Amino acid sequence: MAMRWLVHDCQSGDSLVFHFSGHGSKERDYDMDEIDGFDESIWPVDHEIAGKILDDDINDTIVRPLPRGAKLHALIDACNSGTMLDLPFLCRMNREGAYRWEDQVYMSTVYKGTRGGLALCISACDDNQTSVDTTALSGGTATGAMTYSFIQAMLKGHELTYGHLLIAMRHTIREASARVRFKGPIASLVNKLLGAGWTQEPQLSSSEVFDIYATKISL
Numbered sequence: 001m002a003m004r005w006l007v008h009d010c011q012s013g014d015s016l017v018f019h020f021s022g023h024g025s026k027e028r029d030y031d032m033d034e035i036d037g038f039d040e041s042i043w044p045v046d047h048e049i050a051g052k053i054l055d056d057d058i059n060d061t062i063v064r065p066l067p068r069g070a071k072l073h074a075l076i077d078a079c080n081s082g083t084m085l086d087l088p089f090l091c092r093m094n095r096e097g098a099y100r101w102e103d104q105v106y107m108s109t110v111y112k113g114t115r116g117g118l119a120l121c122i123s124a125c126d127d128n129q130t131s132v133d134t135t136a137l138s139g140g141t142a143t144g145a146m147t148y149s150f151i152q153a154m155l156k157g158h159e160l161t162y163g164h165l166l167i168a169m170r171h172t173i174r175e176a177s178a179r180v181r182f183k184g185p186i187a188s189l190v191n192k193l194l195g196a197g198w199t200q201e202p203q204l205s206s207s208e209v210f211d212i213y214a215t216k217i218s219l
Contacts, residue, residue, distance in 0.1 A: 003061040010117075012069025015219060018062060021144050023047075024078025026127065027054060033086075033108035040084045040127060042076070059086035059112055063207065068116025073219055074123075077144040079130040081123035087205040088112050091212060097167055101209040112207075119207040122150065122165070125200045132200060136176040145173050146202055154217075162204055163212035169202045 006016055023043035033056070041052035063085055066072055076084045083090060083104060093099040105112065113119075124131035124146035135141065137148045146169070153160065153168035160168075177199075204212065 003058065007062050007065045007072075010065065010070050011067060014070045016062075016066075016070070016072045017219060018072065018074040019077075019147075020075070021077040021147055024076070024081045024084065024131075025052065026080045027052070031056070031108075031110075033110055033112075034083075035104060036127060038080075038127070040080050040082070040086075042078055042081075042084065055084050055086040058084065063087065063114055063119045064111070066114035066117030066119055066207075070117035071218070072114075072117065072119040074119070074121040075147070075150060076121060076123040077131060077146040078124060080127050081125060081131065082127040082129070082203040083205055084123055085119065085121040085205060086112050087119060087121055087207050089206050089209050091162075091166075091204040091206070093163075093166055093204075097163065099163070099212060101206075104205070114207050117207070120162075121203075121205045122146075123203045123205070126203055129200055134176070137172070145176070145200055149173050149202070160217050161213050162215055162217060165217060166202060166204055166212070173200055173202070 006018060010016065020042055025041050025043065026038040027041050029037050029039045040055045043052050044050065062072060074085050078084070088103065088105050090102045090104050091099050092102050132145050133142045134145055137143055137145060149169040149172040152172060153165050157164065157168065
C-alpha cells in the first residue's frame with residue numbers, strides 16, 4: 001500500500017525515494033526470470049502473517065509505473081538485495097573501480113523497465129551476500145553498514161557521481177571490517193557475534209545504462 005502511494009499520480013519532474021532497512025532473503029524463482037534461479041524478497045513486520053514481498057512485486061508496483069521525466073531512487077539495506085528492484089541492468093564494479101553493466105533480463109518475456117522514467121537502486125550487497133548491523137562504523141550504536149556508509153558519503157561528498165558514491169561506501173565498509181577483525185581460536189565466533197570481518201559490497205542497478213563517473217547524483 002505504501003509503495004502504491006509513493007507512485008500514485010507521479011508525473012514528469014517528480015523525484016521519489018524508497019528506503020527499506022530490514023531483513024531480506026532469496027526465494028525459489030518459479031517464473032524463470034532470474035539469472036541465478038532465485039527471487040529476492042524483503043520482510044515486512046507482518047511477514048509471518050501476510051508473507052514476504054518479492055522483487056517481482058516491487059518492480060511491478062514502483063518501477064513499471066514510473067513515467068518519463070520522473071526519477072526513483074531506492075535504498076535497500078538488507079541481505080541478498082543486489083537486484084531487489086528487478087531492474088534490467090546491474091553495475092558490476094571491481095575493487096579498482098572499473099565497471100560494466102550486466103544485463104539482467106535473461107530470457108524473461110516480462111518487461112522490467114519503466115514507462116520512460118529513470119529507476120535506480122543502491123543496495124547493501126550482492127544477491128549472494130549478507131548485510132550487517134554493526135557498531136564498528138559509528139563507534140557505539142549498531143547501525144546498518146549500507147545506510148551508515150551512504151549517509152557518510154553523501155555528507156562528505158560534493159556533487160558526487162554514482163561511481164564515486166559506490167567507491168566511498170565500499171571503502172568505508174572495508175575499512176571498518178578490517179579494523180575489527182579478530183584472530184585466534186575463537187575468532188570466527190567473536191567475529192560473527194560482533195559483525196566483524198564481514199564481506200559486503202554495495203551495488204547499483206538501474207532501468208538504463210549510463211556513465212556512472214560522469215553522472216552526478218540528483219535526489
